[in-house]
Amino acid sequence: MAPAVVRRAVAHIEAHADQPLTLTDIARASGVGPRALQLAFARHLGTSPMAHxxxxxxxxxxxxxxxxxxxxxxxxxxxxxxxxxxxxxxxxxxxxxxxxxxxxxxxxx
The missing domain is CATH 1.10.10.60 (Homeodomain-like)
Structure with missing residues (x-):
């Protein structure tokens, strides 16, 4: 199971996919910085937040x-x-x- 930060990011993406989102927006909603979010996605999902x-x-x-x-x-x-x-x-x-x-x-x- 992915850590809470990744789960929060995925939930934010799913809830706001129809809106113009940036990496910074997703990271802010997840409670971490953009680079930390990218690393968490790479480690736990094998992709990037923007690819997701x-x-x-x-x-x-x-x-x-x-x-x-x-x-x-x-x-x-x-x-x-x-x-x-x-x-x-x-x-x-x-x-x-x-x-x-x-x-x-x-x-x-």
């Missing part, structure tokens, strides 16, 4: 795309923006790498 945030945002975008309806005007770009992705191409690349399909393949038509 990106994955959380991708997962939320994936869930939203699964229930979205292109015929009702839902778009990949709008979903990506809601989850903090400002670059559609970076979102698409990360999405395909994580889920094995392009985001447009998940959006229901």
């Amino acid at each position: 945030l990106r994955r959380a945002r991708l997962q939320r975008a994936h869930e939203e795309l699964q229930s979205a309806d292109a015929t009702a005007g839902d778009t990949v770009a709008a979903v990506a923006r809601r989850w903090g992705w400002t670059s559609p191409s970076r979102f698409s690349t990360a999405y395909r790498r994580e889920f094995g399909v392009p985001p447009s393949g998940t959006l229901r038509t």
Whole structure:
């Protein structure tokens, strides 16, 4: 089990994934400095806080795309923006790498 600082950081990320978060924001919510948080994530989760945030945002975008309806005007770009992705191409690349399909393949038509 991860230490309390990592659990607090993960909880903060999950609760605020739709907001613009920085490493400093996450560290402050966890009660430690940014470097200490990075080291704790590397040691206990094998990743960084910001990589964890990106994955959380991708997962939320994936869930939203699964229930979205292109015929009702839902778009990949709008979903990506809601989850903090400002670059559609970076979102698409990360999405395909994580889920094995392009985001447009998940959006229901």
